[in-house]
Amino acid sequence: MTAVDSPTTRPQAAGGVTVQKPAAQRPSRRRRHDALVPWLLTLPTLLVLALLLGRPLYRMIVLSFQNMRLRELLTGVAPPWVGFEQYQKALTDSTFWGVVGRTAAFTVVSVTVSVLAGLAVALLMRRVHRRVRLAMMIAMMFVWALPQLVAAQAFVWLTDSDFGVLNYLIDKIPGVDYANHSWFVNPWQGWTLITVLVVWAGIPFLAISLSAGLTQVPKELLEAATVDGATAWQALRNITLPILKPLLTIVTTLSVIWNFGLFTQVWVFRSGHPEPYFQTLATYSYTQAFGQSRYSYGSAIAVITVLLMLGVMVFYIRQMFKIGEVD
Template sequence: MTATANVTMPAGATPPASPRAARAEKRRPGRFGDRVLPYLLLLPGVAAILVLLAWPLVQVIGISFRKLDVAQLVTGKTVWIGFDNYTSALGDPEFWAITVRTLVFTASIVAATILGGLLLAVLMRHLGPVVRVILQVTLVLAWATPVIATTTVFQWIFDEQYGILNKTLDRLGFSGFIGFSWFSSGASTLTVIGLLIVWQAVPFVTFSLYAGLIGVPQEQYEAAAMDGAGPWQTFRAVTWPAIAPITTMVTFLSVLWDFNAFPQIWAIREGGPDGESTTLAVVLYLKGIAGNHFGAAGAIATLMLILLALITGRYIQLLVRTPEGGLK
C-alpha cells in the first residue's frame, strides 16, 4: 500500500512541477517554425544587401584584376592582368601624395564638423524656445539645400571680383583682400571646399547630439551644481557620458561621407588648380568615367575601400562590442 501525504499549500500558490515534468520540459525542443521564422524575416533584407552591395563589390574587385578599357568593352574580351593595376597605382608617387592629402582633408573637416555640431547642440540646450526654433529652422534649411546649389552660392561668396566676402573684408579695413583669389592654390581651395562640406554636415551632427542632450535628466545637472562642479566639470561628468555613443556614431558616418566627397570638389575647381585639390574620389572619377580605364579605377576603388576599412575599424569594433550593438 502506498502512503499519500497531504501537503497544505498557501492560497494562491502554484504547486511545484514534478521532477519528471521539468526534465521533459527541458528536453522538448522548440517547434521548427519558431526557429526558422526569424531567419525568414531577415531573408529579404539580407538578399537586398547581397544584391545591392555585395555583388557590385565583388564585381569591382574582379574588374581591378583586368585590363578593361574601351577596346575591351567594345570587343567583349576579358584580359586578366593580375596585380598590374595595383602595382601601377601603388608605384605612383602622385597616388601617395593624393592619399595623404585626402586623409588630412578628411580628418580636418570631420573634426570641424563634430566640434561645430557639439557647440551648436550645447548652445541649443541653453537657448530660449523662440531663438532655439529659429536656429533649428536655419539648420534645417542649410541641410536641405541641394549640394550643387550650395556650391554655387559658395563660389559667388568667394569670387575674387564680385564675391561678398572680399568686399566685406575690404569694408572692415583689410584692403589686401581686394581682388584676392581664394582658388589660386590647392590649400586655399581645399579650405573653401572644407567650409562648404562642414556647412552642409553640421546640421545633422547638431540634431543628433541635441537629441542625446535633451535625454539627460535635469536632476543630474542640479546634483553636479550642488557638488560645486564648474561648467567644464559638469560637461565631463554629466554631458559627455550621455552623448559619447552618439558622437562615436556621427564621427563614423562623417568619415564615410567626407572621405568619399566628390561633388563639391569637382564643382568648385575640378581638382584644380593644377590638381592641387585632387582627392582619391576625384582620381577615381578621372581614371574610370573620364579616362575609361575601368580596371585601374577598380584597383583604386578597392584600395580606397581597404583604407577606409582600416580608418573606421575602431568604430566598427565599438559598434559590435556589446551583444545589443550598443556603444561603450
C-alpha cells in the same frame, strides 16, 4: 520529489496528469526565434542592396584585375587579365599615396571641426528659449535637406573671383585688397573653403543628433554637480560627455565615412577639373578611369578606397553591437 516540484515536468489542467517536457526546450526555441527575426526584418533591404550594388561592385572588382583601355571599350574585345598589376601600380605610386594622405588629412580636420561645432550648437540649443531652439532646428533642417550639388554651387557663387560677395566684403576692410582674388590659387585657401562647406553641411546632422542625446543627461546630476561647486567645463567633461560617448562615437564614425568619400564639393569647386593638389581618392579614381581612359586602374583605386572605408565601417558596426549589448 513530486511531479509538480520537478523542474523537468509541468502539470496539465485535466486530472492532474503530468507530461514530461525538458525545461530547456522552450528557451532554446525562443532563442532561435529571436535570432531569426532580425534577419527576416533586414532581408528585404539586403535583397535590394544586392540587386542594386552587387553586380556593379562585382564588375568593378573584376575590372581591377584586367587592363581595360579605350581600345577594348570601343571594340568590345575582352580586356587581358593582368592579376594584381593595377594594385601594384597604385601601391607603388607616390602620387597615389599623396592623394591618400591628403584625403586622410582632410577627413581628420573636417570631422574634428564638425563634431566640435555640432556639439557646441547642441549645447547652445539646450540653453536657449524653446522658440529659438525650434527656429534653429528648422533652419538646420533646411541646410541638411539642401543637395550637395546645390550647396557647392552656392559657395562657388559666393567665392567667385569677379562677382563673389565674399571678396567684396573682405575688400571693404581698410588696408586689404581682395578684388578679383582667386581662392584656389593657394591650395591652403582652397582647402579651407572646401572644409568650410563640408563642415557647414555636416553641422545640422551632428547638432540635432547630439541635442537629442543631451535630453538623456539627468538634470539632477548637473544640478548636484553645480551645488558641489563644479564648473560648467567639469560638468561637461565628467557627466555630459561620458553619457554622450556612445552617440558621439556613432556620429563621428559616420562623419568619417561620409567625408572620406569627398567628391561633389571638390568637383563643383574646380569645375570638373581638379588640380593635382585638390585630388581626393574619389576624384582621383574618377579622373583616372574616365579622364585618362585607365578604367582598370581607376577600378583598382576604387576598390582600395572601399577597403579603407570598410575598416571604419567594421569599427562602426562593433560600436553598434556594444551599445546594443549595454541596452
